[in-house]
Amino acid sequence: LSRLPCxxxxxxxIKPETGEYTRIWKVAKELLSVVDESGIAKGMVVxxxxxxxxxxxxxxxxxxxxxxxxxxxxELEEQGLSLARGITTRFGGVPQEKYAEHxxxxxxxxxxxxxLVPCYAVESASAIISAVxxxxxxxxxxxxxxxxxxxDVLLFKQFSKAGGVxxxxxxxxxxxGYLCELLxxxxxxxxxxxxxxxxxxxxxxIDIENHQAKEFxxxxxxxxxxxxxxxxxxxxxxxxxxxxxxxxxxxLSAPSELFFQPHEPRVLGFPAFQEALSERGTALYAITCxxxxxxxxxxxxxxxxxxxxxxxxxxxxGFVINRADSSMGEEKCMxxxxxxxDHLPALKRHSGPxxxxxxxxxKYLKKYIQNESVFSGPYIEDGNYYVEIRRRxxxxxxxxxSRDLTNASLGxxxxxxxxxxxxxxxxxxxxxxxxxxxFISTFxxxxxxxxxxxxxxxxxxxxNP
Amino acid sequence: LSRLPCxxxxxxxIKPETGEYTRIWKVAKELLSVVDESGIAKGMVVxxxxxxxxxxxxxxxxxxxxxxxxxxxxELEEQGLSLARGITTRFGGVPQEKYAEHxxxxxxxxxxxxxLVPCYAVESASAIISAVxxxxxxxxxxxxxxxxxxxDVLLFKQFSKAGGVxxxxxxxxxxxGYLCELLxxxxxxxxxxxxxxxxxxxxxxIDIENHQAKEFxxxxxxxxxxxxxxxxxxxxxxxxxxxxxxxxxxxLSAPSELFFQPHEPRVLGFPAFQEALSERGTALYAITCxxxxxxxxxxxxxxxxxxxxxxxxxxxxGFVINRADSSMGEEKCMxxxxxxxDHLPALKRHSGPxxxxxxxxxKYLKKYIQNESVFSGPYIEDGNYYVEIRRRxxxxxxxxxSRDLTNASLGxxxxxxxxxxxxxxxxxxxxxxxxxxxFISTFxxxxxxxxxxxxxxxxxxxxNP
Numbered sequence: 001l002s003r004l005p006c007x008x009x010x011x012x013x014i015k016p017e018t019g020e021y022t023r024i025w026k027v028a029k030e031l032l033s034v035v036d037e038s039g040i041a042k043g044m045v046v047x048x049x050x051x052x053x054x055x056x057x058x059x060x061x062x063x064x065x066x067x068x069x070x071x072x073x074x075e076l077e078e079q080g081l082s083l084a085r086g087i088t089t090r091f092g093g094v095p096q097e098k099y100a101e102h103x104x105x106x107x108x109x110x111x112x113x114x115x116l117v118p119c120y121a122v123e124s125a126s127a128i129i130s131a132v133x134x135x136x137x138x139x140x141x142x143x144x145x146x147x148x149x150x151x152d153v154l155l156f157k158q159f160s161k162a163g164g165v166x167x168x169x170x171x172x173x174x175x176x177g178y179l180c181e182l183l184x185x186x187x188x189x190x191x192x193x194x195x196x197x198x199x200x201x202x203x204x205x206i207d208i209e210n211h212q213a214k215e216f217x218x219x220x221x222x223x224x225x226x227x228x229x230x231x232x233x234x235x236x237x238x239x240x241x242x243x244x245x246x247x248x249x250x251x252l253s254a255p256s257e258l259f260f261q262p263h264e265p266r267v268l269g270f271p272a273f274q275e276a277l278s279e280r281g282t283a284l285y286a287i288t289c290x291x292x293x294x295x296x297x298x299x300x301x302x303x304x305x306x307x308x309x310x311x312x313x314x315x316x317x318g319f320v321i322n323r324a325d326s327s328m329g330e331e332k333c334m335x336x337x338x339x340x341x342d343h344l345p346a347l348k349r350h351s352g353p354x355x356x357x358x359x360x361x362x363k364y365l366k367k368y369i370q371n372e373s374v375f376s377g378p379y380i381e382d383g384n385y386y387v388e389i390r391r392r393x394x395x396x397x398x399x400x401x402s403r404d405l406t407n408a409s410l411g412x413x414x415x416x417x418x419x420x421x422x423x424x425x426x427x428x429x430x431x432x433x434x435x436x437x438x439f440i441s442t443f444x445x446x447x448x449x450x451x452x453x454x455x456x457x458x459x460x461x462x463x464n465p
Numbered sequence: 466l467s468r469l470p471c472x473x474x475x476x477x478x479i480k481p482e483t484g485e486y487t488r489i490w491k492v493a494k495e496l497l498s499v500v501d502e503s504g505i506a507k508g509m510v511v512x513x514x515x516x517x518x519x520x521x522x523x524x525x526x527x528x529x530x531x532x533x534x535x536x537x538x539x540e541l542e543e544q545g546l547s548l549a550r551g552i553t554t555r556f557g558g559v560p561q562e563k564y565a566e567h568x569x570x571x572x573x574x575x576x577x578x579x580x581l582v583p584c585y586a587v588e589s590a591s592a593i594i595s596a597v598x599x600x601x602x603x604x605x606x607x608x609x610x611x612x613x614x615x616x617d618v619l620l621f622k623q624f625s626k627a628g629g630v631x632x633x634x635x636x637x638x639x640x641x642g643y644l645c646e647l648l649x650x651x652x653x654x655x656x657x658x659x660x661x662x663x664x665x666x667x668x669x670x671i672d673i674e675n676h677q678a679k680e681f682x683x684x685x686x687x688x689x690x691x692x693x694x695x696x697x698x699x700x701x702x703x704x705x706x707x708x709x710x711x712x713x714x715x716x717l718s719a720p721s722e723l724f725f726q727p728h729e730p731r732v733l734g735f736p737a738f739q740e741a742l743s744e745r746g747t748a749l750y751a752i753t754c755x756x757x758x759x760x761x762x763x764x765x766x767x768x769x770x771x772x773x774x775x776x777x778x779x780x781x782x783g784f785v786i787n788r789a790d791s792s793m794g795e796e797k798c799m800x801x802x803x804x805x806x807d808h809l810p811a812l813k814r815h816s817g818p819x820x821x822x823x824x825x826x827x828k829y830l831k832k833y834i835q836n837e838s839v840f841s842g843p844y845i846e847d848g849n850y851y852v853e854i855r856r857r858x859x860x861x862x863x864x865x866x867s868r869d870l871t872n873a874s875l876g877x878x879x880x881x882x883x884x885x886x887x888x889x890x891x892x893x894x895x896x897x898x899x900x901x902x903x904f905i906s907t908f909x910x911x912x913x914x915x916x917x918x919x920x921x922x923x924x925x926x927x928x929n930p
Binding site: 198199200201202219238239241242243245246249276279280281282283318320322323340341344345346347349355356358361362365369370375376377378379380381382383388394444445446447448451454455458 | 663664665666667684703704706707708710711714741744745746747748783785787788805806809810811812814820821823826827830834835840841842843844845846847848853859909910911912913916919920923
């Protein structure tokens with residue numbers, strides 16, 4: 001399969017040169033020998049460096065320390081951390097304790113972002129004790145099969161990054177590195193994968209080893225070749241999946257290096273922000289609160305849940321929402337809501353019980369017949385009671401600033417942050433907080449990745465009359 | 466079954482005295498003998514006068530002229546009308562031609578509202594040629610069975626009138642006189658009927674002769690004793706049915722003459738109207754157009770359909786409606802809409818095709834990528850395209866005044882009236898048109914019949930502190 005000139009061009013930039021390769025492997029091998037020398041664990045390089053599928057400039061070196069499976073979990077953690085700290089100090093790094101399924105050490109060694117992760121050296125992937133034990137099997141599987149497709153993986157990773165769909169973290173909800181490798185393997189290269197993806201539909205199942213042992217309802221299912229009960233694509237959202245499908249269609253119809261250039265989000269200035277607000281005519285509300293201390297993979301889904309909860313609260317109260325999103329900053333988080341309607345009349349229609357149920361009907365009538373705030377009713381429509389009463393919240397801003405907000409099924413840590421530290425409600429131009437300028441800009445200029453490229457290309461070309 | 470004092474009291478007012486009885490029957494008998502004398506038809510008194518179930522003060526005398534079934538339809542109409550005109554003139558009345566399933570004559574004779582209706586004297590109800598041929602069978606059926614229950618029918622009719630649910634015309638959508646008689650027959654009296662009705666539910670079937678030969682999906686099904694394929698309650702709406710159920714509950718819990726007093730709708734003055742508008746805070750829009758020449762039973766359902774069509778048009782354009790209704794006046798019709806939201810921002814969210822369909826996706830993108838009025842997008846959410854574009858109508862009043870209105874699936878004659886004579890759009894205080902003051906008052910004071918009584922009783926009683 002011949003490559004397009006633009007693909008060759010991209011490869012020449014992203015493929016690590018021999019110098020980069022030997023520099024990284026020198027460090028890696030030194031780390032491995034120190035682990036092995038300890039006598040208590042065996043070292044193994046995993047991830048894209050182990051598989052030769054890293055893109056030039058990547059600085060992530062993952063070294064796993066494989067311990068005997070007979071070691072109790074507590075001792076694994078203790079011995080693993082102790083060994084990792086010793087190694088870090090020996091290489092002049094500062095150890096930072098992090099936590100996935102169990103604790104590990106992250107550090108910087110001669111410019112590389114190194115993870116030192118303890119795990120169990122189990123005999124087969126079906127015998128894993130902790131999820132990290134699976135990683136060595138992934139590395140062995142890819143290393144064995146990837147021959148001849150390394151360049152295709154590099155192209156595909158760069159393509160996914162440019163499309164904003166690379167990474168299985170909670171913020172991105174996109175394609176993990178291992179998933180990229182499996183897809184290239186399955187379709188036999190970058191181009192065949194892209195050509196197939198334009199016809200992807202939700203519910204697609206890819207089972208390379210033909211050994212699926214569990215059903216999944218995810219939009220894309222890629223059965224793990226080393227674990228028949230695991231979907232490698234579980235964290236891919238349906239939005240990211242179809243942004244990718246659209247991105248592939250765009251590439252095939254007009255291939256160019258644009259599809260490999262990382263997206264630099266356009267940042268608005270304050271006057272452009274003001275103009276956008278006034279042209280849209282909507283009401284923009286931001287809620288800001290102190291960022292909880294937890295890691296992004298905990299906080300981001302909670303922000304998402306909070307946005308959904310507050311959207312439901314606003315809609316229950318009759319306000320009409322166009323779109324909402326959230327952003328986790330260092331100091332503060334922002335939940336952003338664009339409302340079509342943020343002010344409502346005093347009157348609100350309240351739906352009651354059906355008339356055929358005498359008990360509920362009687363309770364309902366008792367409640368409303370002597371109620372001073374009734375405008376009309378109770379009346380009957382199609383067998384159901386209705387009454388028109390005074391609305392609790394006529395103004396969306398007042399609702400968002402009220403205690404009602406913390407009852408809006410927020411994420412746990414967001415709710416706690418708001419209850420302890422309070423929150424601010426900002427409207428329209430006041431939403432323009434410096435730390436959130438890129439976020440707000442992207443919110444207003446919201447486009448799919450392909451549309452961003454099309455729009456950029458269009459602005460660059462001379463306009464047809 | 467003993468009657469309550471209030472029932473006895475009501476009966477003493479609504480039961481025709483001997484004088485009224487003999488006066489009406491004197492006219493009826495004279496009319497009958499003139500029909501018989503013609504030699505071409507036989508006279509028959511039908512309706513409530515024939516059955517002795519008329520309420521004192523009723524002035525409707527229905528005389529049917531039964532022709533031989535072998536007579537062709539055209540000749541029946543010609544001979545029937547000619548005979549009726551002759552009789553009318555002879556009794557000093559002015560003949561007015563009206564039309565049900567075929568033409569008949571309506572006139573006023575010594576203060577009675579007399580209908581002279583030609584029909585076929587068929588041998589059985591199953592052999593009817595036109596729907597009016599069924600009426601003599603109804604009269605014979607009720608006359609034969611109603612012995613001893615005449616007072617109960619009178620009470621029940623008065624009760625239904627007071628509850629606003631008497632009459633099977635399109636405006637009322639309530640209980641026809643024949644339906645009232647059948648229900649009293651079925652339950653064995655006024656009180657057993659009212660006691661049963663409090664537990665009515667939608668879908669109830671009453672089949673006195675146990676001969677149902679067709680399924681119905683109406684809220685109440687009462688199989689016609691003279692026609693197993695007909696639902697006598699077909700024109701009863703579910704709203705009227707349950708207003709009646711609620712009215713019965715109210716009567717049983719506190720029986721009083723109030724439940725037999727015709728409802729006098731409270732009419733607002735202009736200052737009270739202004740105050741109601743300002744308290745509700747909603748936007749009231751009225752559309753008025755020339756009343757079509759057709760009878761109410763044609764026009765009223767078309768007004769209803771037009772209100773539904775315009776409501777859907779408003780909602781499609783993002784406006785939020787609380788309630789809508791219509792009124793057919795002599796000169797003009799009014800369609801009234803109460804909006805919670807009548808002004809919207811420029812921005813509108815437009816939902817596009819799913820991304821997985823490449824053909825539709827491509828068409829959609831072509832349409833919007835170069836569109837100047839795009840605020841955001843196209844973007845992808847959960848596998849679907851969306852775009853945020855400029856809204857066509859930001860103001861509900863402008864939409865209602867535009868040509869778009871006549872494409873809103875209006876009733877046929879309403880649409881024609883609007884297209885030929887135009888229409889006016891009035892807002893808030895301008896809706897206060899003299900001919901529609903009772904209609905607008907009832908619209909704003911909207912209550913079920915029972916609630917009207919409760920409210921009236923409450924206002925009359927001294928308030929508890």
